[in-house]
Amino acid sequence: SSFRTVQLKQLADFEYQPEQSTANTLPMVKPYLGQKASLNNLYLENTSPAQQYAVPTRTLNLEEAVQIAVKRNPNIAQTISTLASQNANIDVAKAQYYPQLKAGMNTGDFTSNDKGRQLYSVEANQLLYDFGKVKSSVTTQQNKLAVEQANVLISIDEISTQTVRDILALLRYRHIIKIAQDQFDGVSRLHEIARLRAEAGISSHADPVQAQSYVEYSRSYLITQQNFLRQQEQKLRTLLGFDVSQTEFNIPDEFVKQSGLYDDPEVNTIPSMIAAKAQIDVAQSQKKQTQLSVYPTISLVGAVTKALHGQNPNTGIENDTDSSIGVQMSSNFYQGGAVGSQVKAANYAEQAARAKLNATYLNIMDQAQIARESIENTDKQIWVLMDRERSTAKTRELYEEQYKLGKRSILDLLSSEQSYQSSRIEREAARFDIYDTIAQFINVTGKSRHAYHLNNMQIQGFEVQP
Numbered sequence: 057s058s059f060r061t062v063q064l065k066q067l068a069d070f071e072y073q074p075e076q077s078t079a080n081t082l083p084m085v086k087p088y089l090g091q092k093a094s095l096n097n098l099y100l101e102n103t104s105p106a107q108q109y110a111v112p113t114r115t116l117n118l119e120e121a122v123q124i125a126v127k128r129n130p131n132i133a134q135t136i137s138t139l140a141s142q143n144a145n146i147d148v149a150k151a152q153y154y155p156q157l158k159a160g161m162n163t164g165d166f167t168s169n170d171k172g173r174q175l176y177s178v179e180a181n182q183l184l185y186d187f188g189k190v191k192s193s194v195t196t197q198q199n200k201l202a203v204e205q206a207n208v209l210i211s212i213d214e215i216s217t218q219t220v221r222d223i224l225a226l227l228r229y230r231h232i233i234k235i236a237q238d239q240f241d242g243v244s245r246l247h248e249i250a251r252l253r254a255e256a257g258i259s260s261h262a263d264p265v266q267a268q269s270y271v272e273y274s275r276s277y278l279i280t281q282q283n284f285l286r287q288q289e290q291k292l293r294t295l296l297g298f299d300v301s302q303t304e305f306n307i308p309d310e311f312v313k314q315s316g317l318y319d320d321p322e323v324n325t326i327p328s329m330i331a332a333k334a335q336i337d338v339a340q341s342q343k344k345q346t347q348l349s350v351y352p353t354i355s356l357v358g359a360v361t362k363a364l365h366g367q368n369p370n371t372g373i374e375n376d377t378d379s380s381i382g383v384q385m386s387s388n389f390y391q392g393g394a395v396g397s398q399v400k401a402a403n404y405a406e407q408a409a410r411a412k413l414n415a416t417y418l419n420i421m422d423q424a425q426i427a428r429e430s431i432e433n434t435d436k437q438i439w440v441l442m443d444r445e446r447s448t449a450k451t452r453e454l455y456e457e458q459y460k461l462g463k464r465s466i467l468d469l470l471s472s473e474q475s476y477q478s479s480r481i482e483r484e485a486a487r488f489d490i491y492d493t494i495a496q497f498i499n500v501t502g503k504s505r506h507a508y509h510l511n512n513m514q515i516q517g518f519e520v521q522p
Contacts, residue, residue: 061519064511067202068324070333074417117306118220122508125219125295126212126515135211136518139204146201149194156181164366173366179359184383187351192344199337206331208518209505213327215295216508217499221492222291223305228488229285232481236278239477243270243470250466263466270470307491314507315494317431321424323417326502332413339409343402350395352387420500427497434486434493441483448476 116124126132157180164173183190247267253259292300323329358381361370368376388395452472458464498507505511511522 061521064325064520064522067205067330067334068322070324072323072329072333072413072417074414113302115304115306117308118223118311119308119508121223121296121305122216122219123510123513124297126215126510128297129215129295132208132211132215132518133516135204135208136516139201139208139518142197142201142204146194146197149190149197152190152193153183174364175361175366175368176364177359177361179357181384182356184354184356186353187348189345189348189351189353192341192348196338196341196345199334199341202334203331203338206327206334209327209520210331212510212515212518212520213499213502213504216504216510217495219292219295220495220498220508222288222295224307224488224491224495226285226288226292226300227305227307228485229281229288231484231488233278233281233285235477235480235484236274236281238480239474240271240274240278242473242477243267243274246466246469246473247271259462259466266466267470270474274474311491311507312494314503315498316501316503317428317494317497321420321501323420326420326500328416328420329413329502332409332416336406336409336413339402339406343399343406346395346398346402349388349398352385355384355386357382357384423500424497427493427500430493431490431497434490438483438486438490441479441486445476445479445483448472448479452476 157178159178160176162175162177164171164175247264247270250259250263250267254261254264289299289301324333358379360377360379361368362377363369363375365375367374368378370376370378370380452469452475455464455469455472459466459469498504505520506522511520513519
């Protein structure tokens, strides 16, 4: 099969057993009894920004947006080109199995009577037996190809995650802007009430002045959030290649389910683990290649020489042609201890690769555990914020009635309005924090291609077959 088609089952054909010290450092990602986040409150509000924005020119879900991004991103193209380059190195290594032809021309000694002689030669060399040196070289290049294939998977996952997180950030700011607009409208209404009451002599003229500062703050906050939204739109325009200001993005209901938040990560399908394991294979094959370098190489050698304007040194006859064929054995028995040093270096390289595999595993488990804990705690926080939102809504209504009766100050009323809108903003921010953490969890645990349906599809000439 083509190097551009990755058989994930082949790359994932290994079992990783963490060392005892590594395994005891972090627990597997499992829900504790009674602490599993319900996540039921993620869908309390419609994610459509239609009330705030003009009719969108197009609607995309996360899967469609990700597929657009990965098919045009130059970072993925770069890793695929590196993969193609490494595939060519395999052919370079295999070329040593085939006959090697050399041709040349030598002149005679310029200080002797043969200075006018020209000696043309053609030599053919066919490898007969080398104790597995060429095979080891080919294996090394094939293992390096597996590393580059894993790097392509890593690049695809990174772009997928970046796209999803930027979309979630865009939706976050769209929702917060809607609440910020409600906040601005709310304090503006209170400012108008205070102004009318002051003009009628019912309340102090200081009330509208105090309310004005809240109006200015809410306007400033709204502008700040709009600025953040424009920045996210620009990021997505770079990723997707079109203006997204009038695009509606949908978060599918199965987004949370596909994360497998409480499943044990399949570490042998995670691209970073595959790459780390392949680097161990590279180190092992390079060590074997170095160890075999001291063994002889047996070749069949044939040569033809033709002399012009002088004697052929092989026969001593003027303008003669000579041919020969035989078996040649060559070996580098001693190079000043270079081979021994190279074997030591290869051993250390293998140790480093194994340490990297363990470090990658620890990092994955750490990030997965942190993500799960963060989601559980944020989910609890949302329930608290919902209670706060309900209580502040009642307080706001009560304070407005009491203000009209002269029992509350304008500052109490403005503060209650701001507190109510603040609880709404915090709840929306927490909701999208959970979405963002889920997107990161999907990436860390190697589920991006499954979650966004990227398997069995062409991505810039590259295909993943699970």
